[in-house]
Amino acid sequence: MSAESAGGGIVSSSGAILGDDGLRRPPWASIDPMLRDYYDREWGMPVRDEQGMFERISLEAFQSGLSWATILRKREAFRVAFDGFEPDLVARYTDRDVARLMADAGIVRNRAKITAAITNARATIDLRAHGGLVDFVWSFQPEDTPYPRCVDEIPTRSPESEALARALRRAGFAFVGPTTMYALMEATGIVDTHLVDSHRRGTSGVWPD
Template sequence: MKKTTSPPKPAAKKAHAAARKAARPKKPQPLDAVIGADGLARPPWASVDPLLKHYYDTEWGMPVRDERGLFERLSLEAFQSGLSWATILRKREAFREAFANFDPDVVARFGEKDIERLMNDERIVRNRAKILATITNAAATVRLRDAGGLAALIWSFQPHATPAPRTIAEIPTTSAESLALSKALRKRGFVFVGPTTMHALMEATGIVDTHLVDSHRRGTSGVWPRE
Protein backbone atom coordinates (compact mmCIF):
# COMPACT_ATOMS: atom_id res chain seq x y z
CA MET A 1 0.00 0.00 0.00
CA LYS A 2 1.37 3.40 -1.02
CA LYS A 3 2.14 5.77 1.85
CA THR A 4 0.97 9.35 1.66
CA THR A 5 3.05 12.10 3.21
CA SER A 6 1.23 14.63 5.32
CA PRO A 7 1.88 18.30 4.58
CA PRO A 8 4.63 19.82 6.73
CA LYS A 9 3.47 21.39 9.97
CA PRO A 10 3.76 25.20 10.39
CA ALA A 11 6.67 24.87 12.80
CA ALA A 12 8.53 22.66 10.33
CA LYS A 13 7.88 25.16 7.55
CA LYS A 14 9.32 27.99 9.62
CA ALA A 15 12.41 25.97 10.51
CA HIS A 16 12.94 25.05 6.85
CA ALA A 17 12.59 28.70 5.76
CA ALA A 18 15.02 29.84 8.45
CA ALA A 19 17.56 27.26 7.34
CA ARG A 20 17.31 28.39 3.73
CA LYS A 21 17.71 32.03 4.76
CA ALA A 22 20.77 31.23 6.82
CA ALA A 23 22.33 29.42 3.86
CA ARG A 24 22.04 32.45 1.57
CA PRO A 25 25.18 34.53 0.97
CA LYS A 26 25.27 37.37 3.44
CA LYS A 27 25.21 40.95 2.18
CA PRO A 28 28.04 43.21 3.26
CA GLN A 29 27.41 44.69 6.68
CA PRO A 30 26.24 48.32 6.59
CA LEU A 31 28.74 51.01 7.40
CA ASP A 32 28.85 52.27 10.95
CA ALA A 33 26.97 55.43 10.03
CA VAL A 34 23.45 56.56 10.83
CA ILE A 35 21.17 57.82 8.07
CA GLY A 36 19.23 60.81 9.34
CA ALA A 37 15.74 61.93 8.44
CA ASP A 38 17.39 64.23 5.90
CA GLY A 39 18.95 61.22 4.18
CA LEU A 40 22.50 62.17 5.19
CA ALA A 41 24.91 59.72 6.82
CA ARG A 42 26.68 60.73 10.02
CA PRO A 43 28.61 58.92 12.76
CA PRO A 44 26.50 57.89 15.78
CA TRP A 45 27.90 60.68 17.98
CA ALA A 46 26.55 63.32 15.58
CA SER A 47 23.24 61.72 14.70
CA VAL A 48 20.94 62.56 17.63
CA ASP A 49 21.87 65.71 19.58
CA PRO A 50 20.94 68.78 17.43
CA LEU A 51 23.93 70.74 18.74
CA LEU A 52 26.41 67.98 17.86
CA LYS A 53 24.71 67.41 14.51
CA HIS A 54 25.06 71.10 13.59
CA TYR A 55 28.67 71.15 14.78
CA TYR A 56 29.45 68.05 12.73
CA ASP A 57 27.70 69.33 9.61
CA THR A 58 29.21 72.81 9.63
CA GLU A 59 32.47 72.87 11.56
CA TRP A 60 34.09 69.61 12.64
CA GLY A 61 36.89 68.66 10.27
CA MET A 62 37.01 72.02 8.49
CA PRO A 63 40.48 73.60 8.31
CA VAL A 64 41.44 76.09 11.02
CA ARG A 65 44.63 77.95 10.13
CA ASP A 66 44.66 81.07 12.29
CA GLU A 67 46.41 81.46 15.62
CA ARG A 68 43.37 82.44 17.69
CA GLY A 69 41.24 79.68 16.22
CA LEU A 70 43.83 77.02 16.91
CA PHE A 71 44.55 78.32 20.40
CA GLU A 72 40.82 78.10 21.15
CA ARG A 73 40.61 74.53 19.84
CA LEU A 74 43.77 73.55 21.70
CA SER A 75 42.30 74.98 24.91
CA LEU A 76 38.88 73.39 24.50
CA GLU A 77 40.39 70.00 23.69
CA ALA A 78 42.34 70.22 26.95
CA PHE A 79 39.19 71.12 28.90
CA GLN A 80 37.37 68.23 27.21
CA SER A 81 39.81 65.66 28.56
CA GLY A 82 37.78 63.24 30.68
CA LEU A 83 34.49 64.85 29.66
CA SER A 84 32.16 64.64 26.69
CA TRP A 85 32.60 67.02 23.78
CA ALA A 86 28.89 67.90 24.05
CA THR A 87 29.57 69.30 27.52
CA ILE A 88 32.32 71.57 26.17
CA LEU A 89 30.31 72.60 23.14
CA ARG A 90 27.40 73.71 25.30
CA LYS A 91 29.77 75.85 27.36
CA ARG A 92 31.70 77.20 24.38
CA GLU A 93 30.30 80.72 24.41
CA ALA A 94 30.88 80.96 28.15
CA PHE A 95 34.47 79.80 27.64
CA ARG A 96 34.96 82.46 24.97
CA GLU A 97 33.66 85.17 27.28
CA ALA A 98 35.69 83.94 30.25
CA PHE A 99 38.93 83.66 28.25
CA ALA A 100 38.73 86.95 26.30
CA ASN A 101 37.65 85.18 23.10
CA PHE A 102 40.85 83.14 23.38
CA ASP A 103 43.11 86.05 22.53
CA PRO A 104 46.54 84.62 23.44
CA ASP A 105 47.99 88.05 24.31
CA VAL A 106 45.23 88.73 26.83
CA VAL A 107 45.08 85.23 28.33
CA ALA A 108 48.87 85.13 28.73
CA ARG A 109 48.56 88.08 31.13
CA PHE A 110 45.95 86.46 33.37
CA GLY A 111 46.93 86.59 37.03
CA GLU A 112 45.63 85.35 40.37
CA LYS A 113 42.47 87.48 40.22
CA ASP A 114 41.62 86.03 36.83
CA ILE A 115 42.25 82.50 38.06
CA GLU A 116 39.98 83.14 41.05
CA ARG A 117 37.34 84.59 38.72
CA LEU A 118 37.50 81.55 36.47
CA MET A 119 37.35 79.12 39.39
CA ASN A 120 34.13 80.83 40.52
CA ASP A 121 32.54 80.86 37.07
CA GLU A 122 29.91 78.10 37.13
CA ARG A 123 29.37 78.38 33.39
CA ILE A 124 32.72 76.80 32.49
CA VAL A 125 34.67 73.75 33.62
CA ARG A 126 36.23 74.84 36.89
CA ASN A 127 39.36 72.73 36.83
CA ARG A 128 42.34 74.65 38.19
CA ALA A 129 44.94 72.56 36.38
CA LYS A 130 43.21 73.09 33.03
CA ILE A 131 42.75 76.81 33.67
CA LEU A 132 46.45 77.18 34.48
CA ALA A 133 47.29 75.11 31.39
CA THR A 134 45.31 77.50 29.19
CA ILE A 135 47.22 80.48 30.58
CA THR A 136 50.53 78.63 30.17
CA ASN A 137 49.66 77.71 26.59
CA ALA A 138 48.67 81.29 25.79
CA ALA A 139 52.14 82.46 26.84
CA ALA A 140 53.74 79.65 24.83
CA THR A 141 51.65 80.66 21.80
CA VAL A 142 52.91 84.25 22.05
CA ARG A 143 56.54 83.09 22.30
CA LEU A 144 56.09 80.78 19.34
CA ARG A 145 55.48 83.71 16.98
CA ASP A 146 59.24 84.22 16.75
CA ALA A 147 59.52 80.69 15.31
CA GLY A 148 56.73 80.94 12.74
CA GLY A 149 53.69 80.73 14.96
CA LEU A 150 51.27 78.15 16.34
CA ALA A 151 49.38 77.56 13.10
CA ALA A 152 52.51 76.87 11.08
CA LEU A 153 53.83 74.47 13.70
CA ILE A 154 50.61 72.48 14.06
CA TRP A 155 49.99 72.22 10.31
CA SER A 156 53.58 71.11 9.71
CA PHE A 157 52.52 67.76 11.18
CA GLN A 158 49.89 67.09 8.51
CA PRO A 159 50.48 63.50 7.34
CA HIS A 160 50.96 62.43 3.72
CA ALA A 161 47.83 60.29 3.87
CA THR A 162 44.66 60.29 5.93
CA PRO A 163 42.71 57.33 7.35
CA ALA A 164 39.69 56.01 5.47
CA PRO A 165 37.59 54.42 8.23
CA ARG A 166 34.48 52.48 7.30
CA THR A 167 33.44 51.92 10.91
CA ILE A 168 33.89 53.76 14.18
CA ALA A 169 36.21 50.96 15.32
CA GLU A 170 38.59 51.79 12.46
CA ILE A 171 39.06 55.43 13.49
CA PRO A 172 42.47 55.81 15.19
CA THR A 173 42.77 57.79 18.42
CA THR A 174 46.48 58.54 18.02
CA SER A 175 49.00 58.57 15.19
CA ALA A 176 52.71 58.97 14.65
CA GLU A 177 52.01 62.59 13.70
CA SER A 178 49.94 63.35 16.81
CA LEU A 179 52.70 61.87 18.96
CA ALA A 180 55.30 64.01 17.19
CA LEU A 181 53.13 67.13 17.50
CA SER A 182 52.63 66.45 21.20
CA LYS A 183 56.39 66.23 21.71
CA ALA A 184 57.04 69.38 19.68
CA LEU A 185 54.50 71.42 21.65
CA ARG A 186 55.76 70.16 25.00
CA LYS A 187 59.29 71.11 23.99
CA ARG A 188 58.00 74.65 23.46
CA GLY A 189 56.35 74.87 26.87
CA PHE A 190 52.80 73.71 26.11
CA VAL A 191 50.95 71.45 28.55
CA PHE A 192 47.85 69.22 28.35
CA VAL A 193 48.85 68.34 24.79
CA GLY A 194 49.04 64.54 24.90
CA PRO A 195 49.01 62.45 21.68
CA THR A 196 45.30 61.57 22.00
CA THR A 197 44.32 65.19 22.60
CA MET A 198 46.46 66.29 19.66
CA HIS A 199 44.92 63.67 17.41
CA ALA A 200 41.46 64.97 18.33
CA LEU A 201 42.70 68.49 17.52
CA MET A 202 44.00 67.33 14.14
CA GLU A 203 40.66 65.69 13.35
CA ALA A 204 38.63 68.72 14.39
CA THR A 205 40.72 71.20 12.39
CA GLY A 206 40.99 69.30 9.11
CA ILE A 207 44.62 68.24 9.40
CA VAL A 208 43.41 64.66 9.02
CA ASP A 209 40.05 63.48 7.68
CA THR A 210 38.58 60.74 9.83
CA HIS A 211 35.02 61.10 8.60
CA LEU A 212 33.56 57.69 7.86
CA VAL A 213 33.80 56.95 4.15
CA ASP A 214 30.00 56.74 4.04
CA SER A 215 29.53 60.14 5.73
CA HIS A 216 28.18 63.08 3.75
CA ARG A 217 31.08 65.13 5.16
CA ARG A 218 33.84 62.89 3.85
CA GLY A 219 36.22 64.91 1.66
CA THR A 220 34.40 68.23 2.11
CA SER A 221 37.18 70.13 3.89
CA GLY A 222 39.12 70.99 0.75
CA VAL A 223 42.23 69.50 2.36
CA TRP A 224 41.68 65.83 1.53
CA PRO A 225 39.82 64.18 -1.37
CA ARG A 226 36.88 61.89 -0.61
CA GLU A 227 38.79 58.76 -1.62
Protein backbone atom coordinates in the same frame (compact mmCIF):
# COMPACT_ATOMS: atom_id res chain seq x y z
CA MET B 1 22.18 45.27 5.95
CA SER B 2 20.92 48.20 8.00
CA ALA B 3 19.23 48.49 11.36
CA GLU B 4 17.38 51.17 13.26
CA SER B 5 19.37 53.08 15.90
CA ALA B 6 18.14 54.06 19.35
CA GLY B 7 17.62 57.56 17.99
CA GLY B 8 15.43 56.33 15.16
CA GLY B 9 17.92 56.64 12.31
CA ILE B 10 19.02 53.82 10.05
CA VAL B 11 22.46 52.42 10.86
CA SER B 12 24.56 51.39 7.86
CA SER B 13 27.11 48.58 7.88
CA SER B 14 29.82 51.18 8.59
CA GLY B 15 28.10 52.32 11.77
CA ALA B 16 27.04 55.62 10.22
CA ILE B 17 23.46 56.64 10.88
CA LEU B 18 21.17 57.75 8.09
CA GLY B 19 19.27 60.78 9.32
CA ASP B 20 15.79 61.89 8.40
CA ASP B 21 17.43 64.36 6.00
CA GLY B 22 18.96 61.51 4.01
CA LEU B 23 22.53 62.22 5.19
CA ARG B 24 24.86 59.79 6.95
CA ARG B 25 26.76 60.81 10.08
CA PRO B 26 28.77 59.00 12.77
CA PRO B 27 26.82 57.99 15.89
CA TRP B 28 28.24 60.84 18.03
CA ALA B 29 26.83 63.43 15.62
CA SER B 30 23.50 61.82 14.82
CA ILE B 31 21.13 62.45 17.73
CA ASP B 32 21.94 65.65 19.64
CA PRO B 33 20.97 68.61 17.40
CA MET B 34 23.87 70.67 18.75
CA LEU B 35 26.45 68.00 17.90
CA ARG B 36 24.81 67.37 14.56
CA ASP B 37 25.06 71.05 13.63
CA TYR B 38 28.67 71.20 14.81
CA TYR B 39 29.53 68.14 12.72
CA ASP B 40 27.77 69.48 9.63
CA ARG B 41 29.19 73.00 9.78
CA GLU B 42 32.51 73.04 11.60
CA TRP B 43 34.14 69.78 12.66
CA GLY B 44 36.93 68.77 10.31
CA MET B 45 37.17 72.11 8.53
CA PRO B 46 40.62 73.75 8.34
CA VAL B 47 41.57 76.21 11.07
CA ARG B 48 44.37 78.49 9.91
CA ASP B 49 44.25 81.48 12.26
CA GLU B 50 46.15 81.73 15.53
CA GLN B 51 43.20 82.66 17.73
CA GLY B 52 41.08 79.85 16.31
CA MET B 53 43.83 77.28 16.79
CA PHE B 54 44.52 78.46 20.34
CA GLU B 55 40.81 78.18 21.14
CA ARG B 56 40.69 74.64 19.77
CA ILE B 57 43.76 73.57 21.74
CA SER B 58 42.26 75.10 24.88
CA LEU B 59 38.86 73.45 24.45
CA GLU B 60 40.37 70.07 23.60
CA ALA B 61 42.36 70.30 26.84
CA PHE B 62 39.23 71.18 28.83
CA GLN B 63 37.44 68.24 27.19
CA SER B 64 39.96 65.73 28.55
CA GLY B 65 37.98 63.27 30.68
CA LEU B 66 34.65 64.82 29.70
CA SER B 67 32.28 64.56 26.75
CA TRP B 68 32.66 66.95 23.84
CA ALA B 69 28.97 67.81 24.20
CA THR B 70 29.73 69.22 27.66
CA ILE B 71 32.41 71.52 26.23
CA LEU B 72 30.35 72.55 23.23
CA ARG B 73 27.41 73.57 25.44
CA LYS B 74 29.78 75.76 27.43
CA ARG B 75 31.68 77.15 24.46
CA GLU B 76 30.17 80.62 24.47
CA ALA B 77 30.70 80.88 28.22
CA PHE B 78 34.32 79.84 27.69
CA ARG B 79 34.73 82.55 25.04
CA VAL B 80 33.38 85.20 27.37
CA ALA B 81 35.46 84.00 30.31
CA PHE B 82 38.68 83.79 28.26
CA ASP B 83 38.34 87.05 26.32
CA GLY B 84 37.53 85.29 23.07
CA PHE B 85 40.68 83.17 23.43
CA GLU B 86 42.84 86.08 22.33
CA PRO B 87 46.33 84.81 23.28
CA ASP B 88 47.72 88.25 24.11
CA LEU B 89 44.94 88.83 26.65
CA VAL B 90 44.97 85.34 28.19
CA ALA B 91 48.77 85.42 28.51
CA ARG B 92 48.45 88.37 30.89
CA TYR B 93 46.11 86.59 33.28
CA THR B 94 47.10 86.64 36.94
CA ASP B 95 46.11 84.72 40.04
CA ARG B 96 43.11 87.03 40.28
CA ASP B 97 41.93 85.81 36.87
CA VAL B 98 42.43 82.21 37.92
CA ALA B 99 40.24 82.87 40.96
CA ARG B 100 37.64 84.53 38.71
CA LEU B 101 37.60 81.56 36.37
CA MET B 102 37.39 79.06 39.23
CA ALA B 103 34.25 80.88 40.39
CA ASP B 104 32.63 80.86 36.93
CA ALA B 105 29.95 78.15 36.86
CA GLY B 106 29.58 78.56 33.10
CA ILE B 107 32.89 76.86 32.32
CA VAL B 108 34.74 73.75 33.50
CA ARG B 109 36.25 74.79 36.81
CA ASN B 110 39.44 72.76 36.80
CA ARG B 111 42.45 74.69 38.10
CA ALA B 112 45.03 72.62 36.22
CA LYS B 113 43.22 73.12 32.92
CA ILE B 114 42.70 76.83 33.55
CA THR B 115 46.36 77.40 34.31
CA ALA B 116 47.28 75.28 31.28
CA ALA B 117 45.27 77.63 29.05
CA ILE B 118 47.24 80.58 30.41
CA THR B 119 50.52 78.72 29.98
CA ASN B 120 49.55 77.81 26.43
CA ALA B 121 48.67 81.42 25.59
CA ARG B 122 52.17 82.46 26.61
CA ALA B 123 53.69 79.59 24.64
CA THR B 124 51.60 80.63 21.62
CA ILE B 125 53.09 84.12 21.78
CA ASP B 126 56.59 82.66 22.03
CA LEU B 127 55.98 80.58 18.89
CA ARG B 128 55.44 83.72 16.82
CA ALA B 129 59.21 84.06 16.58
CA HIS B 130 59.33 80.58 15.02
CA GLY B 131 56.61 80.79 12.40
CA GLY B 132 53.58 80.82 14.66
CA LEU B 133 51.23 78.29 16.22
CA VAL B 134 49.22 77.54 13.09
CA ASP B 135 52.18 76.63 10.87
CA PHE B 136 53.71 74.73 13.77
CA VAL B 137 50.64 72.53 14.23
CA TRP B 138 50.01 72.07 10.50
CA SER B 139 53.63 70.98 9.97
CA PHE B 140 52.59 67.66 11.53
CA GLN B 141 50.04 66.95 8.81
CA PRO B 142 50.64 63.36 7.67
CA GLU B 143 51.28 62.32 4.08
CA ASP B 144 47.96 60.46 4.02
CA THR B 145 44.75 60.41 6.00
CA PRO B 146 42.68 57.50 7.30
CA TYR B 147 39.81 56.15 5.21
CA PRO B 148 37.68 54.50 7.90
CA ARG B 149 35.05 52.20 6.45
CA CYS B 150 33.52 51.63 9.87
CA VAL B 151 33.54 53.29 13.28
CA ASP B 152 36.04 50.78 14.67
CA GLU B 153 38.59 51.86 12.06
CA ILE B 154 38.71 55.50 13.25
CA PRO B 155 42.08 56.03 15.01
CA THR B 156 42.42 57.82 18.33
CA ARG B 157 46.11 58.70 17.96
CA SER B 158 48.87 58.49 15.37
CA PRO B 159 52.65 58.84 15.08
CA GLU B 160 52.04 62.43 13.97
CA SER B 161 49.84 63.26 16.97
CA GLU B 162 52.46 61.74 19.25
CA ALA B 163 55.17 63.84 17.60
CA LEU B 164 52.99 66.98 17.79
CA ALA B 165 52.34 66.38 21.49
CA ARG B 166 56.06 66.02 22.18
CA ALA B 167 56.92 69.12 20.16
CA LEU B 168 54.26 71.24 21.85
CA ARG B 169 55.44 70.16 25.29
CA ARG B 170 58.99 71.12 24.34
CA ALA B 171 57.60 74.50 23.26
CA GLY B 172 56.09 75.01 26.72
CA PHE B 173 52.50 73.80 26.20
CA ALA B 174 50.52 71.75 28.74
CA PHE B 175 47.59 69.31 28.47
CA VAL B 176 48.61 68.35 24.93
CA GLY B 177 48.75 64.55 25.04
CA PRO B 178 48.78 62.48 21.82
CA THR B 179 45.10 61.52 22.02
CA THR B 180 44.06 65.10 22.68
CA MET B 181 46.24 66.27 19.80
CA TYR B 182 44.73 63.68 17.47
CA ALA B 183 41.30 65.03 18.35
CA LEU B 184 42.65 68.50 17.52
CA MET B 185 43.97 67.26 14.17
CA GLU B 186 40.57 65.75 13.36
CA ALA B 187 38.65 68.86 14.39
CA THR B 188 40.87 71.26 12.42
CA GLY B 189 41.08 69.33 9.15
CA ILE B 190 44.68 68.17 9.50
CA VAL B 191 43.38 64.62 9.10
CA ASP B 192 40.02 63.51 7.71
CA THR B 193 38.47 60.75 9.79
CA HIS B 194 34.95 61.09 8.45
CA LEU B 195 33.54 57.67 7.63
CA VAL B 196 33.81 57.01 3.89
CA ASP B 197 30.01 57.00 3.57
CA SER B 198 29.52 60.19 5.61
CA HIS B 199 28.16 63.18 3.71
CA ARG B 200 31.06 65.22 5.13
CA ARG B 201 33.84 63.05 3.74
CA GLY B 202 36.30 65.15 1.72
CA THR B 203 34.54 68.47 2.36
CA SER B 204 37.54 70.12 4.03
CA GLY B 205 39.36 70.58 0.72
CA VAL B 206 42.54 69.28 2.35
CA TRP B 207 42.09 65.64 1.39
CA PRO B 208 40.39 64.03 -1.62
CA ASP B 209 37.18 62.16 -0.83
